[in-house]
Amino acid sequence: MLEIRELTRRFGDNVAVDHVSFDVPAGLMTGFVGGNGAGKTTTMRMMMGVLGIDEGEVLWQGRAITRHDRRRIGYMPEERGLYPKQPILDQLVYIAQLKGMERVAARTQVTELLERFGLGERTKDHLEKLSLGNQQRVQIIASVLPRPAALVLDEPFSGLDPKAVDSMVDLLREYTRDGVPVLFSSHQLDLVERLCDRLVVLAQGRRVAAGTVAELRDAGVPRFRLVLGGDAGWVRDLRGLEVLDLDGATALVEVRQDGAEQHLVAQATSRGDVHEFVRVRPALSEIYREATA
Amino acid sequence: MSTDQPTNQPTNQPGNEARGSEPAWLLVTRREVVSRITDKSFLFGTAFMVVLIAGFIGFNAWQEERTDQVTLAATPDSVAMATAVADGAPEVDEDVEVTVVEVDDREAAEAALLDDEADAWLHPGDDGWQLTSESSEQGSLTGVVEAVVSQQVLADNAADVGTTVEALQAGSTVSTDFLRGDAEKAGVAHAVGFVFVFLFYFAALVFGMQLASSVIEEKQSRIVEIIAAAIPLRHLLAGKVLGNTALAMIQLLVYLAVGLVGLSFTSYSSYVPALSGPTAWFIAFFFAGFVALACLWAVAGSLASRTEDLQATSTPLTMLMLVMFFGGLSLDGRGQVIASFVPPVSAVVMPKRILAGGVEWWEPLLALGLLAAFAAVTVWVGERLYRRALLQTGGRVSLRQAWSAAE
Numbered sequence: 001m002l003e004i005r006e007l008t009r010r011f012g013d014n015v016a017v018d019h020v021s022f023d024v025p026a027g028l029m030t031g032f033v034g035g036n037g038a039g040k041t042t043t044m045r046m047m048m049g050v051l052g053i054d055e056g057e058v059l060w061q062g063r064a065i066t067r068h069d070r071r072r073i074g075y076m077p078e079e080r081g082l083y084p085k086q087p088i089l090d091q092l093v094y095i096a097q098l099k100g101m102e103r104v105a106a107r108t109q110v111t112e113l114l115e116r117f118g119l120g121e122r123t124k125d126h127l128e129k130l131s132l133g134n135q136q137r138v139q140i141i142a143s144v145l146p147r148p149a150a151l152v153l154d155e156p157f158s159g160l161d162p163k164a165v166d167s168m169v170d171l172l173r174e175y176t177r178d179g180v181p182v183l184f185s186s187h188q189l190d191l192v193e194r195l196c197d198r199l200v201v202l203a204q205g206r207r208v209a210a211g212t213v214a215e216l217r218d219a220g221v222p223r224f225r226l227v228l229g230g231d232a233g234w235v236r237d238l239r240g241l242e243v244l245d246l247d248g249a250t251a252l253v254e255v256r257q258d259g260a261e262q263h264l265v266a267q268a269t270s271r272g273d274v275h276e277f278v279r280v281r282p283a284l285s286e287i288y289r290e291a292t293a
Numbered sequence: 294m295s296t297d298q299p300t301n302q303p304t305n306q307p308g309n310e311a312r313g314s315e316p317a318w319l320l321v322t323r324r325e326v327v328s329r330i331t332d333k334s335f336l337f338g339t340a341f342m343v344v345l346i347a348g349f350i351g352f353n354a355w356q357e358e359r360t361d362q363v364t365l366a367a368t369p370d371s372v373a374m375a376t377a378v379a380d381g382a383p384e385v386d387e388d389v390e391v392t393v394v395e396v397d398d399r400e401a402a403e404a405a406l407l408d409d410e411a412d413a414w415l416h417p418g419d420d421g422w423q424l425t426s427e428s429s430e431q432g433s434l435t436g437v438v439e440a441v442v443s444q445q446v447l448a449d450n451a452a453d454v455g456t457t458v459e460a461l462q463a464g465s466t467v468s469t470d471f472l473r474g475d476a477e478k479a480g481v482a483h484a485v486g487f488v489f490v491f492l493f494y495f496a497a498l499v500f501g502m503q504l505a506s507s508v509i510e511e512k513q514s515r516i517v518e519i520i521a522a523a524i525p526l527r528h529l530l531a532g533k534v535l536g537n538t539a540l541a542m543i544q545l546l547v548y549l550a551v552g553l554v555g556l557s558f559t560s561y562s563s564y565v566p567a568l569s570g571p572t573a574w575f576i577a578f579f580f581a582g583f584v585a586l587a588c589l590w591a592v593a594g595s596l597a598s599r600t601e602d603l604q605a606t607s608t609p610l611t612m613l614m615l616v617m618f619f620g621g622l623s624l625d626g627r628g629q630v631i632a633s634f635v636p637p638v639s640a641v642v643m644p645k646r647i648l649a650g651g652v653e654w655w656e657p658l659l660a661l662g663l664l665a666a667f668a669a670v671t672v673w674v675g676e677r678l679y680r681r682a683l684l685q686t687g688g689r690v691s692l693r694q695a696w697s698a699a700e
Contacts, residue, residue, distance in 0.1 A: 048522040081515030
């Protein structure tokens with residue numbers, strides 16, 4: 001497990017990351033969302049030791065992370081980082097060697113991974129000759145070499161078509177199944193909602209929400225939708241509730257006082273038919289919008 | 294979606310954990326060298342330079358060996374003099390061989406010239422002798438003819454007044470003597486000195502630019518972040534500097550070898566043994582000077598964010614290179630002596646002084662020591678600047694920013 005504790009980074013007077021804490025638990029995919037300039041990339045760079053840390057710390061398996069630990073963490077920088085004019089096999093072997101793999105073993109593993117991604121025929125091609133999707137595949141191979149203890153991926157899905165996203169997701173799932181913690185950042189909320197077990201939301205350098213998707217959706221003030229047989233105007237007069245929307249027989253309310261919803265149901269049944277009474281959980285995008293507003 | 298925590302721990306394949314036997318800087322060095330020597334433009338460039346050096350030496354040697362074959366037309370009134378010229382030519386200029394063609398008269402001589410059957414026509418003129426040719430002067434022939442004719446006429450005139458040429462010329466010769474070697478030796482030293490300065494300038498500029506742009510390539514593509522997460526940046530810098538230094542040294546040795554071997558086939562071959570000492574010194578100075586500058590080039594690269602910025606961030610260095618180039622070529626006297634101890638200019642000036650001779654044994658050692666100390670400083674400063682500027686993105690980084698930036 002990776003633990004981020006009160007991580008802070010300033011650039012001059014600007015606090016890019018402000019006492020941010022969260023966990024990346026083993027075997028789970030943690031999504032890292034936030035607008036441009038929210039501090040996601042800065043946080044990830046600090047986690048990887050690429051950028052100095054002003055305050056706070058990064059823990060790996062419960063103790064302060066070392067360079068040796070970091071070498072085993074697969075990292076994909078925001079802008080794609082590989083040599084454009086070098087054959088893909090050669091540069092992947094080079095990166096694997098920098099990460100401490102032995103040359104022959106590196107070659108074997110790189111060849112295996114390239115074949116798996118359908119690039120077995122193109123090992124001698126220069127990176128720049130590949131399509132964008134294939135370049136991204138090479139990039140992900142670079143980050144999972146050697147078999148990573150954790151993965152930190154900055155916008156790994158940007159620029160990928162749906163099929164490439166799926167094959168990337170399959171690979172990531174393989175690692176989480178083995179207990180590898182995975183942290184990835186993304187702008188695409190639908191993707192994050194579909195893939196992530198957990199979510200960390202950043203806004204202006206601060207962590208504004210964190211938890212599983214279900215937790216986040218349950219976390220806010222509970223909302224209920226009530227559909228009656230007749231006009232629902234009387235709902236306005238009840239205490240402990242705030243009516244967010246009222247349209248004839250349908251009312252959307254937010255519970256301001258514990259138990260107020262029970263009173264509402266009792267009132268409704270005593271007044272006539274109740275067609276629907278349901279808890280409304282906000283979509284992730286709504287939570288995100290509210291959290292980052 | 295589940296919040297269950299799996300119990301299985303990350304697995305690692307055996308053998309992946311231990312770093313291979315090679316240190317990181319060596320891996321980087323090897324990549325620099327391999328990716329460069331498999332690069333076609335580098336190979337072509339080196340091969341072209343070798344051909345150029347070999348061709349230049351070969352051309353000069355050929356030019357020297359070549360004898361000018363000239364045909365001299367002579368009318369009956371000038372046959373005797375023309376024959377004297379043909380016989381006397383080897384003594385005046387060993388590279389000129391004169392053949393005499395006899396023609397009947399003026400018209401025949403002019404026709405022979407126009408038909409290219411003869412290169413010139415020697416005949417008595419109004420006052421002395423005249424050498425007529427088609428349209429351009431026959432340089433080497435003119436010299437020979439002038440010398441032989443004047444000798445011949447002088448001898449005739451001397452005989453007319455009852456004396457000899459030797460008697461007339463007695464005591465008139467001026468002979469030269471040099472306290473510091475002879476002119477030819479000085480010429481060779483000067484030429485080789487130029488070659489040294491040029492080779493250093495050329496290598497430092499080409500490899501320096503290459504080093505800087507490879508630093509930008511890594512910075513721009515962000516592969517540097519992957520590398521920085523894996524190895525200390527110090528190793529990356531060391532590997533790049535060593536790799537490029539190795540390449541520059543290999544190229545330099547090839548050029549010097551081709552040059553010296555080529556020289557041994559020319560009439561200057563006797564100078565080759567005397568040049569090997571200064572050449573060895575030059576290699577040592579080249580090495581120290583190159584390392585000193587390589588770190589600065591790496592800094593120039595790390596300060597830029599895009600290839601387009603390199604022009605600006607490397608300007609101080611290109612200026613320094615020009616100062617070294619022109620300083621190396623033009624300095625002499627006291628200025629040269631002082632410059633030969635001032636790094637990094639000493640890298641080119643001291644080898645030149647060694648070539649010219651008259652250098653005390655301790656002088657090159659002191660200069661080399663100072664240059665090595667300077668290199669140590671630039672490595673130290675360069676490493677700090679490089680490490681801090683490399684991971685800063687978004688526009689050019691100023692030296693001040695890089696120096697004081699937090700890591």
